[in-house]
Amino acid sequence: DAMVIQNPRYQVTQFGKPVTLSCSQTLNHNVMYWYQQKSSQAPKLLFHYYDKDFNNEADTPDNFQSRRPNTSFCFLDIRSPGLGDAAMYLCATSRDGTVEAFFGQGTRLTVV
Template sequence: DAMVIQNPRYQVTQFGKPVTLSCSQTLNHNVMYWYQQKSSQAPKLLFHYYDKDFNNEADTPDNFQSRRPNTSFCFLDIRSPGLGDAAMYLCATRRDGTETQYFGPGTRLLVL
């Protein structure tokens, strides 16, 4: 089945230690999104890629970066995680010209 895959599902890191979260998709969608969702809150868009074009949300901290080496993969890099970055990170994809985003299962990040 075509799907959005996120690895790992759970990630524990130390305060200030860089961490990378991975998202891959078999849907061949050209748009990919990263959301941050803190406990009991709505998902908050961090940035998205339209093909290779990177679009950052104005309020996304510089501590968050992203890479998209090809259509299928997208990475979220947190350069120096703080305690406040503990959250669920959701990846989503969308085919250009359509309106629906398809979400992966998420990666829960814990910062010690």
């Protein structure tokens, strides 16, 4: 059974048109992460939530925002996607941030 679910699997958006990616979890984990992964590169941490506490990485562009309305769901909002934002976006959860994470299958974002 899928424990971290990302929707959609594939998303095509227009240059400059806001887009939202979603992640849900059935694990009741406290921590949820968003990563950006470009082709042949390591995942780059954008931000994470510990419960309701939002933690932004210093080099995450302002164009990227996140919401976590409850324990189960977390959203990644890209306010004005550029061509450089085309990537795989990975969501992950962890019980408390010190133990292993569980990943979703990712959403591949294409910007046209």
